Structures are given as structure tokens and as C-alpha cells.
Amino acid sequence: MNNALETSLRLVRAQTSLVRRFDGRLSALHGVSLADLTLLLQLGRAEGGRMRRVDLAQALGLTASGVTRGLIPLERIGLVVREPDPRDARVAYAALTPTGRERLAEMLVTAEMVAEDVFESQRWADGGFDLLAGLLAELEGGRAGAVRG
Amino acid sequence: MNNALETSLRLVRAQTSLVRRFDGRLSALHGVSLADLTLLLQLGRAEGGRMRRVDLAQALGLTASGVTRGLIPLERIGLVVREPDPRDARVAYAALTPTGRERLAEMLVTAEMVAEDVFESQRWADGGFDLLAGLLAELEGGRAGAVRG
DNA sequence: ACCATGTACTTGAGTACTCAAGGAGTTGTC
DNA sequence: GACAACTCCTTGAGTACTCAAGTACATGGT
Numbered sequence: 001m002n003n004a005l006e007t008s009l010r011l012v013r014a015q016t017s018l019v020r021r022f023d024g025r026l027s028a029l030h031g032v033s034l035a036d037l038t039l040l041l042q043l044g045r046a047e048g049g050r051m052r053r054v055d056l057a058q059a060l061g062l063t064a065s066g067v068t069r070g071l072i073p074l075e076r077i078g079l080v081v082r083e084p085d086p087r088d089a090r091v092a093y094a095a096l097t098p099t100g101r102e103r104l105a106e107m108l109v110t111a112e113m114v115a116e117d118v119f120e121s122q123r124w125a126d127g128g129f130d131l132l133a134g135l136l137a138e139l140e141g142g143r144a145g146a147v148r149g
Numbered sequence: 150m151n152n153a154l155e156t157s158l159r160l161v162r163a164q165t166s167l168v169r170r171f172d173g174r175l176s177a178l179h180g181v182s183l184a185d186l187t188l189l190l191q192l193g194r195a196e197g198g199r200m201r202r203v204d205l206a207q208a209l210g211l212t213a214s215g216v217t218r219g220l221i222p223l224e225r226i227g228l229v230v231r232e233p234d235p236r237d238a239r240v241a242y243a244a245l246t247p248t249g250r251e252r253l254a255e256m257l258v259t260a261e262m263v264a265e266d267v268f269e270s271q272r273w274a275d276g277g278f279d280l281l282a283g284l285l286a287e288l289e290g291g292r293a294g295a296v297r298g
Numbered sequence: 299a300c301c302a303t304g305t306a307c308t309t310g311a312g313t314a315c316t317c318a319a320g321g322a323g324t325t326g327t328c
Numbered sequence: 329g330a331c332a333a334c335t336c337c338t339t340g341a342g343t344a345c346t347c348a349a350g351t352a353c354a355t356g357g358t
Contacts, residue, residue: 004264005257008167009187015164016210018157035344038158054306061165066345068308090306090353108154115153184314203336215315217338239323239336 018118025114030107031077037111039070040079040104043096050083050095067094079103167267174263179256180226186260188219189228189253192245199232199244216243228252 022034032040042059043049051059057067071094074080079100083093096104171183181189191208192198200208206216220243223229228249232242245253 004268005261008171008264008267009190011160011164011167012183012187013210015160018160022157033344034161038161041158052306061162063346064307065309065347069344088306088354092307112154115157118157119153182314201336212316213337214317214339218314237324237336241337 021118022114025110026107029110032107035070036074037107043094044104050093052091052093056094170267171260171263174259175256178259181256185223186256189249192243193253199242201240201242205243
């Protein structure tokens with residue numbers, strides 16, 4: 001039968017379950033969601049720990065609107081600050097604060113533990129893991145990413 | 150580096166992209182979302198084309214509340230009806246109408262096309278596909294499904 | 299210098315969920 | 329046969345997004 005459709009639906013369910021595991025642990029220990037962590041991590045990897053909202057949206061697969069809204073609580077709790085661009089007054093960088101960088105490091109420890117726990121089963125050990133990573137990378141690109149807001 | 154965390158984040162992105170592809174096509178052709186289709190499909194597979202809301206929630210990985218809300222538009226457009234249980238006045242079955250069954254069949258044709266399109270790439274052909282399906286099945290179970298509302 | 303067009307971001311309205319609380323019905327126990 | 333405890337479902341409030349429209353600024357052509 002329809003393995004392609006079946007597998008797509010399975011992927012959706014797998015993600016739901018996975019996100020819940022991350023959210024549960026991250027929110028209990030650090031008061032953030034997986035979405036928050038993903039955003040902070042993206043900033044942490046950027047040069048100077050800062051990015052334009054547009055680029056952040058692109059990198060995260062969200063709309064610019066979603067990024068604006070997602071940043072608000074992170075700014076409120078002081079993990080991120082808004083920084084203007086002297087060359088272009090339209091842009092508002094989102095920049096990691098020193099506190100933000102520290103907290104991010106702590107969150108990553110938790111997130112890595114959860115991730116390893118998710119994939120602990122024997123099944124993943126024998127190369128299945130790398131294969132999954134490769135296959136997912138392929139899917140990520142998909143012709144219909146959300147992009148403009 | 151942290152392949153487990155990296156792969157988890159990848160899975161989240163892959164799902165987002167995938168859902169958008171399905172939603173785009175399904176909404177254009179049939180006026181429903183992938184979530185709607187999943188719900189109808191679940192009913193379509195159940196004995197008598199009907200299920201209790203609780204069981205539907207369990208099967209879909211949603212809360213009972215989410216099911217109640219998700220059914221409203223489907224009832225409104227006549228694809229699903231509410232049916233009482235003569236044995237237990239608490240339960241309200243969600244049942245596929247004849248129209249619902251017809252429309253579901255049409256939607257499935259579209260969804261299957263999208264799914265095959267998603268997995269068309271050569272990479273999937275050589276067994277990678279079945280492997281992915283198996284791996285995702287493993288993840289689906291995860292210790293932290295949402296369940297009660 | 300001006301203006302059309304384009305880019306960066308925010309905001310209002312709407313959708314799809316969640317959790318917590320509550321109503322209504324059932325069931326096991328004494 | 330009464331009642332505590334459980335189950336099924338709905339509802340109010342809140343969150344995390346989406347899309348469409350609007351504001352502010354930048355840029356390239358004339």
C-alpha cells in the first residue's frame with residue numbers, strides 16, 4: 001500500500017512526539033521551548049552572535065512575523081537584545097547577550113541529553129542513524145518552504 | 150559533533166517543509182489541511198467509519214480538546230456527523246458521512262501524489278525508504294506522547 | 299532631486315493547537 | 329441504592345504560529 005503517504009504521516013507523528021520530549025525537559029529545567037532553543041542556537045552560531053530577523057526567519061523556516069513574535073519573550077528575559085544597523089536603519093539585528101550565551105550553553109547540555117536519549121535504542125547504533133540524518137536533510141529542502149511574510 | 154541533537158532539529162525542519170507541501174496542495178484542491186485529512190483517514194479506516202473522540206485523540210497524538218475543535222469544521226461542511234452511543238451517553242462518536250467518504254477518497258488521491266512527489270528522488274529508491282519508515286516508527290512511540298486533556 | 303520599486307520589520311486578525319477546569323454520565327463498593 | 333471515583337467530552341484562556349496590510353527606510357533610473 002501507500003508507503004509514501006504512510007511514511008509522511010509517520011514523520012509528522014514522530015516530530016510531535018519528539019518536540020514534546022524536548023519541550024518538557026527544556027521548559028522544566030530552563031523555562032524555554034525547543035523553538036526558543038533553536039532560535040538561540042542559530043544566533044549562537046552566527047558571526048558575532050547576531051543576525052537580521054529576515055535571515056533568522058530563513059534559517060528557521062519561519063516567516064518574518066513569526067520571528068518578531070518569537071523574539072519578544074527572549075528579549076523580555078534578557079537573552080537577546082535588539083541592535084540597530086548603522087548602515088541600514090530598516091534592519092534590527094537580534095543579538096545574543098552574554099547571559100543569553102551562558103544560558104544557551106546550559107540548555108544545550110540538556111537538549112543533547114534528550115537527543116541522545118531519543119536515539120539511544122540499539123536500532124540506531126548500526127549506521128541507521130547517519131542514514132536517517134541524510135534522508136532528512138534531503139526532505140528539508142522540499143520545494144515549498146515558507147519564506148516570505 | 151552532536152549528531153543526535155542535529156538530527157532531531159533536522160527532523161523538525163523536515164516535518165515543517167513536508168506539512169506545508171501537503172497543506173498547499175490539499176487546501177487548493179479540496180479545501181482541507183493535512184490535519185483534516187489525517188483525521189478523516191483515521192475514521193475511514195475504523196470499523197463502521199466511526200470512532201469515539203477519545204480514541205481518535207489517542208490515534209492522532211492530540212488531546213481530546215484538540216479533536217473536539219478539529220471536528221467542528223468537518224461537521225460544519227458535512228463530512229462528519231456526531232453520533233450518540235445508546236449504551237453510554239457520555240460518548241459522541243465522530244462518523245464519516247457518505248459524502249465524507251467520497252471526498253476522502255478524492256483527497257487521498259491528491260495526498261498520495263504529493264507523498265510520491267516528496268519521495269521521488271533517486272535516493273529513496275534503494276531501500277532507504279523502508280529504512281526511514283522503520284526508524285520513524287521507532288520514534289513515534291517516544292516516552293512522552295501527549296495523551297490526556 | 300524625485301519617485302517607483304523593493305526590502306526589513308511590525309501589527310491585526312485568524313487558525314490550530316495546549317492545559318486546566320467543569321458538566322454530564324457511568325461504575326464499583328459497601 | 330447512594331456515593332466516591334473515574335471517564336468522555338466541552339469550554340475558556342493562553343501560546344505559537346500564519347497571512348495580509350501597513351510603516352519606515354533604501355536604491356536605482358531619469
